[in-house]
Each structure stands twice: as C-alpha cells, then as structure tokens.
Amino acid sequence: MLAKMTTKNQLTLPKSVTTAVGAGDYFDIQVRNGQIVLTPVRIQRADAIRAKLAEFGLDERDIDDAVAWARSAKGMPSE
Numbered sequence: 001m002l003a004k005m006t007t008k009n010q011l012t013l014p015k016s017v018t019t020a021v022g023a024g025d026y027f028d029i030q031v032r033n034g035q036i037v038l039t040p041v042r043i044q045r046a047d048a049i050r051a052k053l054a055e056f057g058l059d060e061r062d063i064d065d066a067v068a069w070a071r072s073a074k075g076m077p078s079e
Contacts, residue, residue, distance in 0.1 A: 001017070024041065024043075026041050027039060
C-alpha cells in the first residue's frame with residue numbers, strides 16, 4: 001500500500017489500515033531503523049490538559065498558586 005505525503009507533510013491513512021488497528025484521532029509516532037511507526041492512542045481529557053500545561057512550562061505548584069489566588073479576596077470579582 002502506498003500513501004502520498006502532501007506538501008504540508010500530511011498523509012492520509014487508507015481506511016483498511018485504520019479499520020484493522022481501530023485507529024482513533026491520535027497516534028504515537030516513533031522512528032525505528034529508518035521506519036515511521038504509528039500506534040493509535042486514546043487521549044484522555046486530563047492528558048491533553050497536562051500536555052498543554054507542559055507546553056506552557058506550568059507545573060503543579062503554578063496551578064496551586066493560581067487556584068489559591070482565584071479563591072482569595074483579591075481574585076474574586078467585586079460585587
């Protein structure tokens with residue numbers, strides 16, 4: 001089976017392939033011995049949030065500080 005890569009580095013996987021592996025919306029991608037290996041994964045909402053927080057360089061302490069600030073009188077909107 002062949003799949004053509006577009007100018008935007010996109011591939012369309014044949015339906016027979018995605019049907020065979022029960023593919024979802026996301027794939028883990030690895031390069032092994034010059035080959036691209038795609039493994040379907042199911043992303044949980046919490047995983048997506050953790051990934052976004054990591055992208056912004058935020059950790060658990062930053063979140064705790066933000067929640068504490070939001071719960072304080074300074075963080076509450078005035079009535």
